Amino acid sequence: MSQDLGPEETLSARFKLEFDYTRSVGPVVGRFLMGLLQRRIEGIRMSDGRVLVPPTEYDPLTSESLDEFVEVGDAGEVVSWSWVQVPREKHPLDRPFAWALIRLDGADVPMLHAVDAGSESRMRSGGRVKVRWRAERVGHIRDIECFEPEDAS
């Protein structure tokens, strides 16, 4: 027997979209992520001599294979940034924060991460920031919890 269902009686089922597989990250990304586990940040030297952080297996400009790792510092300079007054649910911080391109000491190419600066007035291009390491690290980009202004502590 069929019967009409009102809108409040519409049948529904839970649906979770997921791609349930694992990937190997390979010799370069893998080494970078394992370095984070030990609070070490490694970049890689590009064909033109510049140090790229985070490293890639291939030169982004010439596609040549890269293999010369270079350890860089865990502090650096803000190249550009944006200020998130209202963080989104998935953002790495749940209070107002900055996204920044950060050129780490010893690196040439800036990397993207979040900066827990407290207020927008503490952010500026050229300002110094340093890594805040996550206490329990697993070999993941978020082992870097965020950066913070170097004068914070």
Next chain:
Amino acid sequence: MREVAVVSFAQSAARREPARNEVEILMPVVTQAVEASGIPRHEIGFTCSGSCDYLAGQAFSFVSAVDALGAWPPIVESHVEMDAAWALYEAWAKIQCGMADSALVFGFGKSSPGEIRDVLTLQLDPYYLAPLWPDTVSLAAIQARVLLESGKASERDLAEVAARSRRDAAANPGAHQRDPSGVDELLARDYLVSPLRVHDCAPISDGAAAVVLAAGDLARKVCDRPAWIRGIDHRIEPHALGLRDLATSPSTRLAAEKAGLGSVPPEVAELHAPFTSQELILREALSLDAGVRVNPSGGALGANVVMAAGLVRIGEAARSIREGEASRALAHATSGPCLQQNLVCLLEAD
């Protein structure tokens, strides 16, 4: 090279569409473009679409779009997981190869049911960037700051782009971001993600667009004033944002050069810039001076149907030629974070 022209263009009235699904939005648009082309539907040699499974939240969601086509007897059909401007590029190549004399190209998407700022994060590097969830507005804001601090533009310049786009969008039935506010009014509003305000960002739009291409004599037969594609080219910059000078767009410059822009400026340029700052970057990369009418449609700031907004730029540029407003027009489409990928299409009248 074969001569290939845009002979018709149709789009839905972009807006948030809670009631209609993609097929329902698409079907009248496809029908309108095909009828306006003057080519019987069953004689169109190739069909190509652009859409994104992540918007629908479902694998192979584009297959359902075939329902909007009338695909019996069977048709030759393809799809790109990109803005439909790239579907047009594939169709153009198909015609160049002699495998078809005409093509239907369409793009569609509904951004409003999900969180488009988060969804677009999934196009980023899956190890270094995506796990941080840097949303599109946050990344565009970093780029905007590079532009502002380079001294090439001010926040007022950005607001002027917004005000002009909203004014133009008000006259375009395909657009929906309509707002008569002046620049000072816009600048008085809060930041969304500093240094960008809401007016610097494209609206959230659902919709569809379609174009019909035809080669040589067929185009001349069905269209009084075909918009000939004189050149089309696509260039890509590195994925890592830190490797790029975000205040410039060398890939756009190169694509325009390869498409044959040369030193003769177009009369109209339709630029796919979902952020005000990106329009200024594109204008500079294309050396467009004040004499070029930029985005008379209101651009992506007037309506931003993700996966169709680039094709709409080509459709609008072609319309300006077909209706006699221009004899040379440039259309641009972008993809990826902060203008990573750019396509330039140069259109001319006979």
